Amino acid sequence: MTERPLRILTLATLFPNAVQPNFGIFVERQTAGLAAIEGMDVTVINPIAIPPWPLRLASRYRPLSVVPDQEHWRGLHVYRPRFQVIPKFGGPYNPAMIARAILPLVRRLHTEKPFDLIDAEFFYPDGPAAMRLSDALGIPFTIKARGADIHHWGSAKGCASQILAAADKAAGLLAVSAALKQDMAVLGMDAGKIMVHYTGLDQSRFTPQNRGAAKQKLGINAPLILSVGALIPRKNQALLIQALPALPDVHLMLAGQGDSETDYRRLAEKLQVASRLHFAGSVAHDDLPGLYAAADIMALVSKSEGLANAWVEALACGTRIIATNVGGAPELIRSPDAGRIVDGDPTAIVAAAKELLTNPIPQNQVAAQVAHFSWDNNARALAAFFRRLIKR
The missing domain is CATH 3.40.50.2000 (Glycogen Phosphorylase B;)
Known part of the structure; x- marks a missing residue:
């Protein structure tokens, strides 16, 4: 009997769309690499921040109205629910706002095809939001730290405590460098839970030219x-x-x-x-x-x-x-x-x-x-990390 795929819910506020094609492109490449591995079934939820009217009419937000609520994006099935944000002042409330906005969708998807793990791709606000989803669904979650999410939000009033709470409850943590792992430990996170996970690279495109x-x-x-x-x-x-x-x-x-x-x-x-x-x-x-x-x-x-x-x-x-x-x-x-x-x-x-x-x-x-950087190596390391956590 063939073992069913490992079903991963990737939660990523950093993810490209037609309006912002470069936004979080490394999250997209990592996720696509993971989805290409046999035995991995990946669904992406990319919450999009929209402020209340009339702030949503600002040039920064107005173009996002054309982004579909769900789509097949470069081989990935991506849901893009909206959540309300208060620019400059809403930081401490964003994880709760994200969880509240997307929980009905996540419950429905989980009922149709149960997830095994939630993969939060930025420590803040994704990590504390994933913690709330984990509590609601009763499944484990992981969080990846990329830099600014630790160095900025890790000292921000109203946010740092949420980051540490999420780190404590997470089944595992990832850091893009050994130095960042050390910074996370200094903040009070359990270094034993943190795996260094270097970025990938498309060696066929990024190569010497004349x-x-x-x-x-x-x-x-x-x-x-x-x-x-x-x-x-x-x-x-x-x-x-x-x-x-x-x-x-x-x-x-x-x-x-x-x-x-x-x-x-x-x-x-x-x-x-x-x-x-x-x-x-x-x-x-x-x-x-x-x-x-x-x-x-x-x-x-x-x-x-x-x-x-x-x-x-x-x-x-x-x-x-x-x-x-x-x-x-x-x-x-x-x-x-x-x-x-x-x-x-x-x-x-x-x-x-x-x-x-x-x-x-x-x-x-x-x-x-x-020469050792590649998206294949990146994805295989991530898949092995997830399998270890849920013993699959």
Whole structure:
């Protein structure tokens, strides 16, 4: 008799849709990889936050009205129920609002085809919401920590206590780096329950290309530093702009959007480097390999990280990285072939950039640093983790 599949309910507030195709794309890739493994039956619930009227008419929320309540999305069956959120002030209430909004749907699906496990893909608000679903259905749950969910929400008033309660009740926990696992333990979580689960990578797409040809497509004929990430204070791109005056031939490209863009433009004008600063905006994930290929360096000097996917992707494309000593950076930059870890100041960035630009190495030598990253390895590790927890 063939054993029935392991039925997983993946709860993910971070998940792409037609309006936000890059939002949580790594959750999507991980989930698709898990669903492709024999014996895994995965259903995705992606709660979408919508504020009350008239706030829902704001440009940030209005386009979400076209997102269907359920759909087949890149091979996955995804439900997208709405829950009410109060922008800027609703953080402590979001887990309860999510659970209340989606519990009727979850009960119905569980009655039709019982789930074995709830998989929460972001520690907050997904984790405490999953805890509530677990209590209601009587099935175990796990939570994955990715970085900001611990570093920001783990100290936020009204949220930290919920995070610790969910961690305590969870059957198992995951962290995207060993450093993040340590941060979780410092908060008071049981380190024995936490498995380090590194991100995956599509090695067929993120691979070395001809750098000169890639630069030509961008219209840049100079050394290029690329930074991939939201333009927000935590990502700290201001340090890279402040380094430019001491790197007179170097151009900097920022790939991402965010509230800090206006400040960064003003800073570049003040430092007289605006002609060498390029804003790429939000770049489709499928278009990132071309940017990584064109860059001589990928710099991400954040104030905090878990394990940045941009680090892994850049290395796979043969581009060395500059990173601050945060999160899993030391777990990736274990050799000079991968890049440099620097202090969070422009002088250190300048020194590292000059060293890397002066001493280039073959791209394949750089890419070898992350040869073990793949979505297949990622999915198989996750499937084994789930099977161990429920003894299947």
